[in-house]
Amino acid sequence: MKNLWHKYGPVITVVLGIVVFWYAMSFVLNSAWTTDKLSRTGGTVTFIERVADTWSQDKPKLPAPHQVIREIWNTTAMKSITSKRSLVYHAWITLSSTLLGFALGAVLGILLAIGIVHNKAMNLSVMPWVIASQTIPILAIAPMIIVVLNAIGVSGLLPKAIISMYLSFFPVVVGMVKGLRSPTQMQLDQMRTWNASKWKTFWALRWPSSMPYLFPSLKVGVAAALVGAIVAELPTGAVRGLGARLLAGSYYGQTIQIWSALLVAAALAAALVMLIGGIEKFTLKKMGMAR
Amino acid sequence: MNMYLLGALLFWIATWSLNVWLSHRKQTRFIKLLVPTIFGISVLVVWELLVRGLEVKAVLLPPPSMIANAFVHNIPTLWADFYQTFVKGALSGFFIGTGAAFLTAILIDRSPFLQRGLLPVGNFVAALPIVGMAPILVMWFGFGWQSKAAVVVIMVYFPMLVNTVQGLQAQDAMQRDLMHTYAASYPQKLLKLRLPAAAPFIFNGLKISTTLALIGAIVAEFFGSPTVGMGFRISTEVGRLSLDMVWAEIAVAAIAGSAFYGVVSLLERAATFWHPSQRG
Numbered sequence: 001m002k003n004l005w006h007k008y009g010p011v012i013t014v015v016l017g018i019v020v021f022w023y024a025m026s027f028v029l030n031s032a033w034t035t036d037k038l039s040r041t042g043g044t045v046t047f048i049e050r051v052a053d054t055w056s057q058d059k060p061k062l063p064a065p066h067q068v069i070r071e072i073w074n075t076t077a078m079k080s081i082t083s084k085r086s087l088v089y090h091a092w093i094t095l096s097s098t099l100l101g102f103a104l105g106a107v108l109g110i111l112l113a114i115g116i117v118h119n120k121a122m123n124l125s126v127m128p129w130v131i132a133s134q135t136i137p138i139l140a141i142a143p144m145i146i147v148v149l150n151a152i153g154v155s156g157l158l159p160k161a162i163i164s165m166y167l168s169f170f171p172v173v174v175g176m177v178k179g180l181r182s183p184t185q186m187q188l189d190q191m192r193t194w195n196a197s198k199w200k201t202f203w204a205l206r207w208p209s210s211m212p213y214l215f216p217s218l219k220v221g222v223a224a225a226l227v228g229a230i231v232a233e234l235p236t237g238a239v240r241g242l243g244a245r246l247l248a249g250s251y252y253g254q255t256i257q258i259w260s261a262l263l264v265a266a267a268l269a270a271a272l273v274m275l276i277g278g279i280e281k282f283t284l285k286k287m288g289m290a291r
Numbered sequence: 292m293n294m295y296l297l298g299a300l301l302f303w304i305a306t307w308s309l310n311v312w313l314s315h316r317k318q319t320r321f322i323k324l325l326v327p328t329i330f331g332i333s334v335l336v337v338w339e340l341l342v343r344g345l346e347v348k349a350v351l352l353p354p355p356s357m358i359a360n361a362f363v364h365n366i367p368t369l370w371a372d373f374y375q376t377f378v379k380g381a382l383s384g385f386f387i388g389t390g391a392a393f394l395t396a397i398l399i400d401r402s403p404f405l406q407r408g409l410l411p412v413g414n415f416v417a418a419l420p421i422v423g424m425a426p427i428l429v430m431w432f433g434f435g436w437q438s439k440a441a442v443v444v445i446m447v448y449f450p451m452l453v454n455t456v457q458g459l460q461a462q463d464a465m466q467r468d469l470m471h472t473y474a475a476s477y478p479q480k481l482l483k484l485r486l487p488a489a490a491p492f493i494f495n496g497l498k499i500s501t502t503l504a505l506i507g508a509i510v511a512e513f514f515g516s517p518t519v520g521m522g523f524r525i526s527t528e529v530g531r532l533s534l535d536m537v538w539a540e541i542a543v544a545a546i547a548g549s550a551f552y553g554v555v556s557l558l559e560r561a562a563t564f565w566h567p568s569q570r571g
Contacts, residue, residue, distance in 0.1 A: 010404050010407035011407075014405070014408035121313075124318075126327075126330065139510050141541055143529050148352070261423070
């Protein structure tokens with residue numbers, strides 16, 4: 001029991017603190033509206049009634065957590081998943097382009113890293129640009145890529161996936177270059193004494209020893225891919241996906257809808273990161289590398 | 292095969308073999324700078340030649356020369372956009388956000404309980420799609436630069452907090468014991484040992500924040516902005532299909548982003564010259 005508290009107590013405390021802070025903020029931010037309503041009707045309310053009102057408005061500045069949860073429940077469990085008003089439907093649209101983009105980005109990142117590690121010229125000429133490419137706010141190009149690809153007839157999943165790919169390849173490249181270079185000189189010399197080919201060295205030594213570096217970068221990459229997919233849904237008028245829900249919500253002032261889309265996006269990010277964490281644990285354990 | 296395509300192919304082969312040759316020579320600092328520069332130039336030249344050779348329409352992908360042209364002829368507009376988005380939005384948000392995160396880290400420094408709680412939560416939040424908060428913050432703070440700064444504050448806060456908290460724990464037992472034998476007070480320990488030891492982590496957080504700041508400020512403008520700003524310009528010029536102007540704006544963003552990152556790296560080198568990673 002004491003052990004459990006030591007492990008989860010602090011996290012639970014912080015999360016509870018955030019929820020309390022959220023309720024408090026939603027009281028502070030929404031009470032202006034309550035005051036405004038009162039000044040028009042000329043009534044007065046007790047403090048309790050005022051609190052109850054700030055936590056149950058239709059278009060609050062900051063919806064209280066239970067309002068958001070109720071909205072999520074109504075738009076997931078209570079709607080059929082094929083309905084346009086179902087968040088599951090929108091989340092699936094976003095998730096599918098995230099996953100496609102992430103897969104492409106991970107493969108591209110790994111291939112680039114292999115090239116960089118094995119080719120001196122590539123290391124010197126490409127690596128600085130890979131790093132420089134990240135100081136560029138890639139997301140700013142997202143609307144252009146979408147529009148251009150639409151113009152040449154590519155639409156739907158692929159343009160969004162390309163943006164996710166661009167965002168997720170970088171952490172993978174950097175992590176994998178580090179990982180593929182992680183074998184010590186001694187281990188490399190051992191491979192040489194066995195007269196192992198470059199190919200064999202790669203499969204038997206470099207690739208396995210890069211695994212502990214691969215998974216953390218995949219976690220960063222998948223989170224970035226999700227952000228990319230959401231932002232990519234904004235520019236084209238955004239009809240489907242979580243990004244579209246955000247944009248539509250902001251057009252019509254539907255704050256509860258925005259927050260519910262945001263919370264679902266957060267849950268999705270958490271689930272993806274945890275999934276990769278699980279694969280990581282399993283793989284490293286099988287390889288005997290678990291710490 | 293037309294002349295442009297042939298030229299592109301030959302130029303690519305020539306520069307790539309030059310790079311291969313250069314990279315097998317002794318790797319001086321000069322060569323380490325020269326090789327990526329040649330690579331960058333060859334990408335630009337090949338881009339230009341391919342666009343001309345394949346007759347790609349300018350509304351799809353303008354050649355670099357056209358982008359440079361748009362850049363030169365629109366410097367006042369680009370400067371105004373840069374000032375609005377970068378100086379007003381991104382920079383102010385960056386300073387408020389990283390400053391607040393730093394102060395939070397110092398405040399919770401004496402409570403291991405809070406640290407154990409905040410680290411996992413902070414790590415979790417840092418992986419969330421925070422940009423999604425942009426429409427909400429635009430609603431709260433209006434279309435001006437304040438809402439952009441607010442988005443940036445939220446985006447940089449958690450990465451910075453996590454890095455600072457980790458940095459403040461980054462001394463080894465021997466160093467702590469030494470401070471203890473000197474009977475150092477808490478502020479002395481903080482100033483003389485723990486903050487310097489945390490500096491590499493803090494700068495890491497600052498470097499991550501530079502990119503996030505620019506992204507946050509630009510993306511927030513997609514949700515509503517005054518008629519000036521980099522994000523505003525990108526979305527309206529895309530609508531008018533004048534892609535040369537969009538690319539010019541992206542060039543500004545790239546230069547601003549790299550310069551911002553570079554300045555922080557220089558500060559890092561000056562402040563943490565003693566750290567192994569800076570001596571290599």
